[in-house]
Amino acid sequence: MDVTEQASSKEATKIENEETSSVEIKVLFFARARELTGVPDLTLKMPSGSTTQKCMDELVIKFPKLEEVRGCVVLALNEEYTTDSAIVKHRDELAIIPPISGG
Amino acid sequence: MTSEEKNLVEILEEGHKVDVVKYMDYVSAPEAGAIATFSGTTRNMFEGKTVLELRYEAYVPMATKCLTSICNTARSTWDIHKIAVAHRLGPVPVGETSVFIAVSSVHRADGLDACKFLIDELKATVPIWKKEVYTNGEIWKENSEFMEKRDSLGQKQEQRRSCCGSKVRVQEDEEHKDNNTSS
Numbered sequence: 001m002d003v004t005e006q007a008s009s010k011e012a013t014k015i016e017n018e019e020t021s022s023v024e025i026k027v028l029f030f031a032r033a034r035e036l037t038g039v040p041d042l043t044l045k046m047p048s049g050s051t052t053q054k055c056m057d058e059l060v061i062k063f064p065k066l067e068e069v070r071g072c073v074v075l076a077l078n079e080e081y082t083t084d085s086a087i088v089k090h091r092d093e094l095a096i097i098p099p100i101s102g103g
Numbered sequence: 104m105t106s107e108e109k110n111l112v113e114i115l116e117e118g119h120k121v122d123v124v125k126y127m128d129y130v131s132a133p134e135a136g137a138i139a140t141f142s143g144t145t146r147n148m149f150e151g152k153t154v155l156e157l158r159y160e161a162y163v164p165m166a167t168k169c170l171t172s173i174c175n176t177a178r179s180t181w182d183i184h185k186i187a188v189a190h191r192l193g194p195v196p197v198g199e200t201s202v203f204i205a206v207s208s209v210h211r212a213d214g215l216d217a218c219k220f221l222i223d224e225l226k227a228t229v230p231i232w233k234k235e236v237y238t239n240g241e242i243w244k245e246n247s248e249f250m251e252k253r254d255s256l257g258q259k260q261e262q263r264r265s266c267c268g269s270k271v272r273v274q275e276d277e278e279h280k281d282n283n284t285s286s
Contacts, residue, residue, distance in 0.1 A: 028162065030160065030162055030230065030232060031160060031232035031234070031243050032243045072245075072253070074253055074256050074257065075257070076162070076165060076230070079162075079164055079165040079168055080165075080168075081228075081256040081257040082257045083257040083258065086257075095162055095165065095230070097162070097230055098232070098243065099243075099245035099246070099249055099250065099253070100226075100228075100229065100230055100231060100232060100245075100246055100249045101231070101232050101233045101243065101244035101245055101246050101249075102159070102161070102166075102190060102202070102225055102226060102229050102230075102231025102232070102233065102246070103143050103201070103202050103222060103225055103226040103231075103233075103246065
């Protein structure tokens, strides 16, 4: 049991160190954005301190087709509308929201 | 304080029809002299094209939060008893209800105004999408209400905790007095 605990605490330290240089966020795609990427969600690794705009840049590199909606999407961070300059944190959820059409 | 108990917000998963009677029953009360409702129904034509069906999808947790926030904003502006908002997801055939809003109030003016506000805000800020499927193609629709508000959606986040960041609340001091008495 001791060995396991030691191992897991070591693991924790390792992860912490990694977090200082990069963060992992979950990205959600909806409607037209989902059709363009072909996936509903993915995990994105970004340097620490990245803005949502930087994440979007990265996503357009991964999925060039997203360029089509880039100019008209809004972003939500952890279920709230956000700005391009907001900083993403580890395990944040970033949603790519094309023009909405409820009702 | 207990306003949540007087708001019913439901995003209905695919295959569940909007049960209008359920929401009417929910908002009705002996003290409410008026029930204002809005029902959004799929049309059979758009710009001359024949619509087969509409398909809806939502960012469900955020849509639910947004709708609850909009209900509470309405409560702070008008004297309202109960609110029910339901939005259907998945395919909705022509002629069926996709969205239903019911607002009960002591007097009709509050209910009618709040009902209009609720559907306008829903169309402008709640993350729900619809695709129109025609006999010869399909298209993701875009609400003009959203396009007008798009740039301001994320702006006021530091000032407010709700997810729908851009509501402008116009209210007189007199109206403010009533806020804490409802519930």
